[in-house]
Amino acid sequence: MYIPRSILVLLVIIYLLFLASVDWINQPEGTWYRPFLVGFLIVLVAGWAHREQDSDEL
Numbered sequence: 001m002y003i004p005r006s007i008l009v010l011l012v013i014i015y016l017l018f019l020a021s022v023d024w025i026n027q028p029e030g031t032w033y034r035p036f037l038v039g040f041l042i043v044l045v046a047g048w049a050h051r052e053q054d055s056d057e058l
Contacts, residue, residue: 006050013042 017038024030 004050006046009049010042010046013045017042 017035020038021035024034
């Protein structure tokens with residue numbers, strides 16, 4: 001089964017975000033916008049990886 005590079009990058013980043021969010025949940029203080037910044041970075045990286053694919057790979 002072929003997994004496109006953009007999907008693979010997205011899955012790896014989501015997995016790493018999940019591991020980091022466990023620590024963020026346990027901290028009562030902290031910035032409220034941190035998960036949104038990480039989510040925005042995930043979208044940017046997945047978009048960048050998807051941009052380089054040929055139309056035949058879709």
